[in-house]
Amino acid sequence: MDEDIEWETRVVACELISSSGILLKLPQTAMATGQVLFHRFYYTKSFLRQDMEQTAMACIYLASKIEEAPRRIRDIINVFHHLQQLRSGKTMEPMVLDQSYIQLKSEVTLAERRVLKELGFCVHVKHPHKLIVVYMQQLGYDRDSQFVQMSWNYMSDALRSNVFVQYKPEAIACACIFLSARKLKIPLPSSPSWYIVFDVEEEHILDICETILELYQRPRIDYDVFMKKYKGLRKAFKESKDKAKAITIADKLAQGSNDANSSPASLPTSPKPGSEGSSSSAVQNNKEGNDHKRKLDAGDHVQKAPNSPQPKKSRRTPSPITFDDSPQRHNKKNKKRRKSRSDSSSRSRSRERRSLKKHSRREKSRSRSRSRSYSPKRSSHHKKSTNKVHHRYRSRSRSYSPVERDDIRYDRYYKKPKSSKHGRDEDPNKSRSRDKIRR
Numbered sequence: 426m427d428e429d430i431e432w433e434t435r436v437v438a439c440e441l442i443s444s445s446g447i448l449l450k451l452p453q454t455a456m457a458t459g460q461v462l463f464h465r466f467y468y469t470k471s472f473l474r475q476d477m478e479q480t481a482m483a484c485i486y487l488a489s490k491i492e493e494a495p496r497r498i499r500d501i502i503n504v505f506h507h508l509q510q511l512r513s514g515k516t517m518e519p520m521v522l523d524q525s526y527i528q529l530k531s532e533v534t535l536a537e538r539r540v541l542k543e544l545g546f547c548v549h550v551k552h553p554h555k556l557i558v559v560y561m562q563q564l565g566y567d568r569d570s571q572f573v574q575m576s577w578n579y580m581s582d583a584l585r586s587n588v589f590v591q592y593k594p595e596a597i598a599c600a601c602i603f604l605s606a607r608k609l610k611i612p613l614p615s616s617p618s619w620y621i622v623f624d625v626e627e628e629h630i631l632d633i634c635e636t637i638l639e640l641y642q643r644p645r646i647d648y649d650v651f652m653k654k655y656k657g658l659r660k661a662f663k664e665s666k667d668k669a670k671a672i673t674i675a676d677k678l679a680q681g682s683n684d685a686n687s688s689p690a691s692l693p694t695s696p697k698p699g700s701e702g703s704s705s706s707a708v709q710n711n712k713e714g715n716d717h718k719r720k721l722d723a724g725d726h727v728q729k730a731p732n733s734p735q736p737k738k739s740r741r742t743p744s745p746i747t748f749d750d751s752p753q754r755h756n757k758k759n760k761k762r763r764k765s766r767s768d769s770s771s772r773s774r775s776r777e778r779r780s781l782k783k784h785s786r787r788e789k790s791r792s793r794s795r796s797r798s799y800s801p802k803r804s805s806h807h808k809k810s811t812n813k814v815h816h817r818y819r820s821r822s823r824s825y826s827p828v829e830r831d832d833i834r835y836d837r838y839y840k841k842p843k844s845s846k847h848g849r850d851e852d853p854n855k856s857r858s859r860d861k862i863r864r
Contacts, residue, residue: 426472430654430655431472433646434472434651435464435586435587437648437651438477439463441478441505442456442481442484442485443456443584444508445481446459448507448508449485449496449501451488451489451492451496452492453554454492455488455491455492457552458492458548458550458552459481459484459485459488459489460484460589461590462488462540462544462548462550463480463481463484464587465590466480466543468590469543469544472655475539476532476659477655478505479529479533480540482501483534485501486498487541491550498533501533502520502526502529502533503519550589551594552594553595554577554580556598557580557598560598561573561576561602564602564613566611569611572609575605575609576602576604576605579605582637583601583633586637592629596626597633598623599623601637
């Protein structure tokens with residue numbers, strides 16, 4: 426993208442953000458924050474990769490939340506749709522809530538996340554709006570409304586350029602005051618220079634003034650012509666990107682086929698079945714096999730190679746029975762017996778440990794039961810905490826009123842006859858005779 430087209434895209438996008446902020450009734454700081462975020466984002470990303478309008482919507486949406494004046498995405502989309510119709514000269518029609526609207530809404534939210542990710546969530550912006558008022562008070566021109574208003578206008582127009590990304594806000598405020606003083610022919614202190622007090626260099630002030638004046642020298646941008654040009658550049662960029670991607674895929678496929686053809690089995694150095702080397706090796710192997718058979722027939726002892734692989738025993742065929750009375754055999758048996766004894770001793774020890782553990786557990790449980798049985802009864806103010814978890818183990822007996830309890834006690838002690846020690850009822854005559862004897 427050329428520098429002129431980049432300049433035009435920055436100007437058009439910042440105009441969209443400022444006009445949409447006016448329609449959304451946002452404060453001046455929110456509109457300025459959205460424009461600064463837009464400039465910062467496109468110094469890290471390309472205008473051709475990311476859509477300019479969607480990024481402008483995301484920036485004004487994010488700036489409204491940063492400056493504590495949030496607006497809905499639906500309102501922002503409707504305002505941008507209204508501005509497009511105004512600039513293109515079309516009849517005013519409301520936006521249809523179809524699938525394209527839902528897709529645009531999701532794309533705006535994704536663009537907001539992309540802006541935050543690229544900026545590293547560093548979205549704080551220091552604006553020179555307050556600095557202009559403070560500097561005017563120190564210079565003694567705070568009552569001159571025309572001077573203050575003109576410097577404020579220069580600053581708001583400077584937001585369309587990349588000045589806020591390159592220079593600090595103190596230098597921008599001094600440059601706006603310098604331009605308005607030259608325009609109105611107001612003298613400023615020169616010995617010493619007034620901008621030295623605010624820690625600003627003269628070169629920075631002159632550079633900022635040149636960039637601001639360049640905005641007024643350029644012709645007015647036609648929105649429809651610019652959008653056609655911008656969309657054509659994006660389309661060409663996308664096509665070139667797809668072509669480059671297809672070429673890289675084809676190169677990878679061709680490289681993979683070449684690797685498959687150049688396998689180690691198809692190399693010219695690999696031995697072939699009909700070659701001379703293979704026939705000579707086969708003849709040599711046959712001679713060695715015949716010599717081995719002759720030695721076996723003669724009864725000679727043939728030694729096995731140290732690293733020769735032994736044939737595996739099949740599970741189905743049983744191994745041949747051999748009777749070995751060598752002393753090594755008895756040593757092996759003794760070793761097995763020792764192992765079995767050690768195993769039995771370890772098992773007995775483990776059993777003893779288990780029994781001791783069981784015995785200790787039983788003693789603990791008995792001691793607990795004794796301590797519970799012989800413990801004194803608790804008083805009324807020491808009540809157990811009844812948790813809801815142990816509701817199963819509560820008694821389900823009926824609860825009586827105090828009057829009913831008195832009746833039960835009276836019936837128990839006065840109406841029913843007293844029982845004997847063994848739980849059997851006594852005759853009334855016997856009880857009377859005992860009472861007489863006692864008297």
